[in-house]
Amino acid sequence: MKVFVTGASGFVGSAVVKDLLENGHQVLGLARSEESAQALEKAGAKVHRGNIEDLESLKSGVSQADAVIHTAFNHDFSRYKLSCDEDRQIIAALGEAIGNSGKPLVVTSGVGLLSLGRIVTEDDSVPSSEIVPRAASEEAAIALQQKGVNCYILRLPPSTHGIGDHGFVAMVADMARKAGESVYVGDGQNRWPAAHRFDAASMYRLIVEKQPQQKIFHAVAEQGVAFGEIAKSIGKELDLPVVSQDKASAEAHFGWFLHFASIDCPASSEKSSATLGWQPKHIGLLDDLNSGDYF
Incomplete structure (x- = not known):
């Protein structure tokens, strides 16, 4: 399978690229800069020059792939709501390019959007984006699902950890x-729920490989x-x-x-693990922080 990955040189995205390649897939990675392009080429991926602000470059990337994994997000918190609104537009553009082709699209959200005073599950819905701006991504994904687009939501934990x-x-x-x-x-x-970035990466891959009926997943190794x-x-x-x-x-x-x-936002991945056969294999958060190499 050829997978188009946005944010492909980022902390999570680069782990997704590595995992896909190690499991026999081809990767087309979105790269804004020459530095990002070189990193992708070194990893063994093909480069698609463009950026998340250029919606036409995103649509072009979709047309060349069998599946799409969207990990990119502008983390400038001084313009947080604007970044969230932009992500809504990006997801809509990716979905428009996919249309009724059946290609899977996996978009990224966060379990930290939900603080319910209990363990959050995949069946819980995020608040409105009017209350929690980051929920715009899930709203965009659900809108695509209602149009028949094969779209999935992967919620990352507040700590998706690893060296770097x-x-x-x-x-x-x-x-x-x-x-x-x-x-x-x-x-x-x-x-805070947590998962190693390489464990999170494997969940993205399993979703595009298995394309299950379940639409929301939690990449949570530690509740x-x-x-x-x-x-x-x-x-x-x-x-x-x-x-x-x-x-x-x-x-x-x-x-x-x-x-x-x-925030207190414990979360379960029990349903995700059962559906995908996902089993975290990497070091836990505190052991990672105490390894002597983290900071």
Whole structure:
């Protein structure tokens, strides 16, 4: 199968590319820069020059592939809502190009959009994008499904981890470095689901290979890791004191990130694992953070 991958040189996307190639597929990777193109060529993928703002370049990529995996997202949080609205348009364009061809499209969302006071499952719906802007991606995917497009939603956990991480854990570590202390909120028992990026990558592949009836999947290897334990691992590895703060005090430390630092969003992948035969094989989050190579 030839798979068109957006975000192909990114932290998750590059893992998807590697996994696809190792399992006998061809990859057409979207590349904006020469650096990204060279990284894809070195990995063994074919390069499709373009970017996620150029919807025609996306449609061209779709036309050359048997399946599409969309991992790209603009993570400039100073324009977060705009990035979410743009992702809605990108998903709509990918779906338009696929039409009724039956080609599978896998789009990326997050289990962190759901904080329900219990373990979240694949059957739970995200709030409206008017409340949670990032939900725009799932709304776009559902709109495509209603038009008959073979579209799937993969929800990543707040920590999709691995060496080279520049996601949420890396942000928390950077804040700790700048403040000279690693902070958690309250008793630190709020939980983040987690998965190694290579385990998440294999789920994307299994979806396009199996194309099951189920449409929403959770790439969750660990249902919930206490944020306080994450903060302690960061403090240990960076040789910084670890401090509990109440929400009011923690706002000065985390700023806009306070919501994520205090969210409790445990999630299950039981249904996803049963449908796909997915079995996480890689190191857990805390062991990864404590490996000595993470930061």
